[in-house]
Amino acid sequence: MNGIDPITIEVIRNYLLSAAREMNRNLIRTAYSTIIYEVKDFGVGIYDNQCRLLAEAPGLAIFTRGNDYALKQIVQYLGHENIHPEDIILLNYPYMSAAHTLDVTAAAPIFHDDKLVGFSAVKQHWKDLGQKDPGYCTDTTDVYQEGLLIPCLKIHKRGVLNQDLVELIRFNSRMPENTLGDMNAKISSCITGRKRVEELIDKFGQETYSLAVENILDHGERIARVQLADLPKGTWSAEDWVDDDGIDRDTLVKIKVTVTISDTEMIVDFTGSDPQTKGPINVPIGMTMGTAALVFKAVTTPDTAANDGNFRPLKVIAPPGCVMHAIEPAPTFTMWPALLAVDIILKALSKAGVDLVPACSGGDIFSISGLGVHPDTGKLWHEGSNEGVGFGAHAEGDGENSIMHPSEPGCRNNPIEIMEIKAPMMIEFYELRQDSGGSGKNRGGLGAKRGVRYLVESTAFNMAKKTKTKPWGMAGGGDGENGHAIYWPETSKELTIGMNYQKVEAGDRVINFSGGGGGWGNPLLRDPQSVLDDVRNEYISLAGAKRDYGVVIDVQTMSVDLELTEQHRNAVKKSG
Numbered sequence: 001m002n003g004i005d006p007i008t009i010e011v012i013r014n015y016l017l018s019a020a021r022e023m024n025r026n027l028i029r030t031a032y033s034t035i036i037y038e039v040k041d042f043g044v045g046i047y048d049n050q051c052r053l054l055a056e057a058p059g060l061a062i063f064t065r066g067n068d069y070a071l072k073q074i075v076q077y078l079g080h081e082n083i084h085p086e087d088i089i090l091l092n093y094p095y096m097s098a099a100h101t102l103d104v105t106a107a108a109p110i111f112h113d114d115k116l117v118g119f120s121a122v123k124q125h126w127k128d129l130g131q132k133d134p135g136y137c138t139d140t141t142d143v144y145q146e147g148l149l150i151p152c153l154k155i156h157k158r159g160v161l162n163q164d165l166v167e168l169i170r171f172n173s174r175m176p177e178n179t180l181g182d183m184n185a186k187i188s189s190c191i192t193g194r195k196r197v198e199e200l201i202d203k204f205g206q207e208t209y210s211l212a213v214e215n216i217l218d219h220g221e222r223i224a225r226v227q228l229a230d231l232p233k234g235t236w237s238a239e240d241w242v243d244d245d246g247i248d249r250d251t252l253v254k255i256k257v258t259v260t261i262s263d264t265e266m267i268v269d270f271t272g273s274d275p276q277t278k279g280p281i282n283v284p285i286g287m288t289m290g291t292a293a294l295v296f297k298a299v300t301t302p303d304t305a306a307n308d309g310n311f312r313p314l315k316v317i318a319p320p321g322c323v324m325h326a327i328e329p330a331p332t333f334t335m336w337p338a339l340l341a342v343d344i345i346l347k348a349l350s351k352a353g354v355d356l357v358p359a360c361s362g363g364d365i366f367s368i369s370g371l372g373v374h375p376d377t378g379k380l381w382h383e384g385s386n387e388g389v390g391f392g393a394h395a396e397g398d399g400e401n402s403i404m405h406p407s408e409p410g411c412r413n414n415p416i417e418i419m420e421i422k423a424p425m426m427i428e429f430y431e432l433r434q435d436s437g438g439s440g441k442n443r444g445g446l447g448a449k450r451g452v453r454y455l456v457e458s459t460a461f462n463m464a465k466k467t468k469t470k471p472w473g474m475a476g477g478g479d480g481e482n483g484h485a486i487y488w489p490e491t492s493k494e495l496t497i498g499m500n501y502q503k504v505e506a507g508d509r510v511i512n513f514s515g516g517g518g519g520w521g522n523p524l525l526r527d528p529q530s531v532l533d534d535v536r537n538e539y540i541s542l543a544g545a546k547r548d549y550g551v552v553i554d555v556q557t558m559s560v561d562l563e564l565t566e567q568h569r570n571a572v573k574k575s576g
Helices: 006-030 061-078 163-171 176-204 206-230 285-300 337-350 416-422 528-536 542-549 562-575
Strands: 042-048 053-057 088-091 103-112 115-125 153-157 234-242 253-261 266-269 314-317 367-373 380-385 425-432 448-454 458-463 484-487 495-497 500-504 509-513
Touching: 006 042, 006 053, 006 115, 006 176, 006 206, 042 061, 042 176, 053 061, 053 206, 061 088, 061 103, 061 115, 061 285, 088 176, 103 176, 115 176, 115 206, 153 163, 153 176, 163 176, 176 206, 206 285, 234 337, 253 337, 266 285, 285 314, 285 337, 367 448, 380 416, 416 425, 448 458, 458 509, 484 500, 528 542
Parallel strands: 266 314
Antiparallel strands: 042 053, 042 115, 088 103, 088 153, 103 115, 234 253, 253 266, 367 380, 367 458, 425 448, 448 509, 458 500, 484 495, 484 509
């Protein structure tokens, strides 16, 4: 163990994990905005002095990994000589921070005996920083329309609050109370992580701590390489399309990925993706790296906490200037290709062996939100929720119904009770979306359907960029139903659309539909009793049972007519 016993290594490893979870709890309990304390739109981690991830806590996974990139940019920008004890540094410049402008990174350097030993860091969504539109921007054309840019500025300088920066942020936010409250929560979280690591090193000493860190990371690499060795070897490509860039609404944007697995590494290469766009769907390279890391973790070491060692066998390529590697001044506010890329990487891996990965998920987060002036307070309100999507079916079973998209495994949706308390919105219904899961021997998971009524004049907006193409099935399974939103349903103004930012009047309604997961395997091989159970549970309709699965159900007895089912399935097989 390189001069240190394994028990000490485990004590230090678990202490670091505990410290990261304490940072997580601190952030949740002190944040002002539901997107943090309910949805968990944040990444929390502890890093060594080389900006290598040592421990994380559940949140938005691609944020935690993206913090590695942001920390390295902070050190490069400021220089080690300008980083001091009790500093807290803020960064939201997308090409450095690995996110869009509202996802602000806070980093606290950790010193022991005047030596830099690491960082604690939090990336967390803020509600407003003076971007051109309140809440969210869907049609920016450069980064300078996307709000106040903070290039590695110190909010604490050697422990002293930088009030000038506080005031700059206050006067550049339409929601200063929430913005500064959430900022203080993340600062508190960073300080908690810093203190816990200082206490840990006080107990064990710098030498023992450093040895433990190297062993923790080396072990993370070893277990990843063991699993990598068992994966198929070769090169496979896949592609899919984002609806549009927010400016040219008629043109799909291609995301292409080529995955190569060898004995020593996995390469995820986005060469062949479309050039960066005029509209704001472009992805900073740090987030692209985080997206690839999430998939690599899922197929190698999904059962252990992440650390930098896990990702040593991973290489990510995205040519500068493509949609997956935005360069300044490209707008990045709706970085939706990063979400879709998770499924596309898995789609490429499916060609290595159909049992390895599931069919496509619902394909997006299908967020539905609102904002406006609250009639009770006279202040701006902004509330919403990410929607659950159907997961893709796989070789071993059905996809899960309506859970968070694979890009946000540590996140949650916003409870209805919280949304209705915080905002003048009424959730009229929230239910599973019948027949939305792709057919197959194993059925795709169902998406969700949510009806929203706005009680006052508001701006409604829904976030979705996979509404023009369907979530794909696998191994002969059917596609899932794609998601969308319907504005003013059952009226003369009815509008079906993907991503949208729209003024609505008091009483106006929006119905939000999230996508269903793709199916796996020939649907004619699905157990008829399982089809009957799905009908009884209202997962699929009677018509869908016959149309998609060839199963004929006697409506009077609610049982399978086995003879007619066999006849119908044989007829379908012959016609096919």
